[in-house]
Amino acid sequence: MAKFWTGRPSSEFRVPLSMKVIQPTTFGRHVKACSPTFDGYKRCAPNVKERTEVMNMRASVRREPRSVGRGRRFWQIALPCLVLTLVAIALVAQGCSGGTSATTSGSATTIGSSTSTTPTLPGVGDVDLQQDIASPAQVVLNAVNPSVVNISVTGSAGGQTGTGIGSGVIYTSDGLILTNDHVVTLDGNLSSGQSITVTLSSGDKFPATIVGEDAARDIAAIKVAKTGLKPITFGKSSEVGLAEWAIVIGSPLDFRNTVSLGIVSGLDRTLQISSTQTLTGLMQIDTPISPGNSGGGCFDAQGHFIGMPELYLPPGSTGAQNIGFAIPSDTVATVAKTLTGR
Numbered sequence: 001m002a003k004f005w006t007g008r009p010s011s012e013f014r015v016p017l018s019m020k021v022i023q024p025t026t027f028g029r030h031v032k033a034c035s036p037t038f039d040g041y042k043r044c045a046p047n048v049k050e051r052t053e054v055m056n057m058r059a060s061v062r063r064e065p066r067s068v069g070r071g072r073r074f075w076q077i078a079l080p081c082l083v084l085t086l087v088a089i090a091l092v093a094q095g096c097s098g099g100t101s102a103t104t105s106g107s108a109t110t111i112g113s114s115t116s117t118t119p120t121l122p123g124v125g126d127v128d129l130q131q132d133i134a135s136p137a138q139v140v141l142n143a144v145n146p147s148v149v150n151i152s153v154t155g156s157a158g159g160q161t162g163t164g165i166g167s168g169v170i171y172t173s174d175g176l177i178l179t180n181d182h183v184v185t186l187d188g189n190l191s192s193g194q195s196i197t198v199t200l201s202s203g204d205k206f207p208a209t210i211v212g213e214d215a216a217r218d219i220a221a222i223k224v225a226k227t228g229l230k231p232i233t234f235g236k237s238s239e240v241g242l243a244e245w246a247i248v249i250g251s252p253l254d255f256r257n258t259v260s261l262g263i264v265s266g267l268d269r270t271l272q273i274s275s276t277q278t279l280t281g282l283m284q285i286d287t288p289i290s291p292g293n294s295g296g297g298c299f300d301a302q303g304h305f306i307g308m309p310e311l312y313l314p315p316g317s318t319g320a321q322n323i324g325f326a327i328p329s330d331t332v333a334t335v336a337k338t339l340t341g342r
Helices: 048-060 066-105 127-133 136-147 329-340
Strands: 013-016 034-036 041-044 108-111 114-117 148-157 160-170 176-179 195-199 205-214 219-224 245-250 258-272 278-285 297-299 305-312 324-328
Touching: 136 148, 136 160, 136 245, 136 258, 136 297, 148 176, 148 245, 160 245, 160 305, 176 329, 195 219, 205 329, 219 329, 245 278, 245 305, 278 305, 305 329, 324 329
Parallel strands: none
Antiparallel strands: 013 041, 034 041, 108 114, 148 160, 148 195, 160 176, 176 219, 195 205, 205 219, 245 258, 245 297, 258 278, 278 324, 297 305, 305 324
């Protein structure tokens, strides 16, 4: 590439011999006649007169004030930013209005003067899909909670008065209720004379009497003078598989209408209760149960009664975590028919 003079102190600049010298004007300097030199370059001198004329022409051209150029550059930057800001504000406003309509599908809970809304999952507008992701315990609780009762027992033995709390399930609509035998006998300490009170899920209380007991299988039937009750629907425990849902409803520590969720952890378990009593064919569940759950209901995801919570292994003395056992519904149904004749 030709090397042109760039304003160095020398009044000359060089052009290689191999380049054809045309007569360009560069920075107001006009290349004139050149002569070869010993170092292979043509030596040329700029035409001072023409240079002066060109410089005068540049000086005569009116340039825009610097402030005008700056203002133009400012608006070139500011205008797109302003447009983007307006677009962002519009999108935010549209999103807010859409969020308000979406929350109408949730349930609103008013606390004091503020209102909180239970949101639905983003993009989940399909009712079937919402049902699929809903907790099975919630569905089962709504369906079978009226079929589970609280049982309170008071009695005297050996000159001492004892009380106990348990749960039960409604067997027939005319007042027959099933529970564990150890609930109505206070772990075998009472054989008669106990006072039994049944509290329905609605809170209504009724006295109850014992209809029959099977101490070996730890099942008892009691009755209240009440009709129009909602009985449980028996499922077939023989068809229950491992890892299926196990929803327990009862009154742990007298907290009525308590629901807990777990799965079936094992089948056909054998457990020695005492030196004289061994329970076989038990269903193992990891659903949390506590004192007071005994005699209540263990249900599958369809709300079918699949077992009666019997006992659990206390973590403090055994180190176990969520190891509980229920009497299978097939066994409960067989014993219930024997005790009630129905």
